[in-house]
Amino acid sequence: MLLRGKKAVEIMKEIYPFLHNRRRAQIDRVLESYVDIDQNKGMYNPGAKISEGQAKAIKQRLRDGDSVTAIATDFQVSLSLVREIKSGRTWKHITV
Secondary structure, eight states: OOOOHHHHHHHHHHHGGGSOHHHHHHHHHHHHHOOOOOTTSGGGSTTOOSOHHHHHHHHHHHHHTOOHHHHHHHHTOOHHHHHHHHHTSSSTTOOO
8 A cells, every 4th residue: 555645654653663673763753754735736746747837837838828739739739638737727827
């Protein structure tokens, strides 16, 4: 079983009292460096076709008035992806 994110942190905290010092130290290191990232947002979504930098560049070009077709061609992505970014359905957490 593979656990990630908040669920993995919860389980580590639950089993912590039952572990020996070496494992506790490992969990301490993991929890110290843990950053809660929404795994389905932006480039952390397994289905993401572009990076955050590309999304920002696309948004900037849309703001500058470039056509959806030109942007899609330049970034080698579908027209629908650029339209979804333009409408705010995807990559809405990225600001320009």
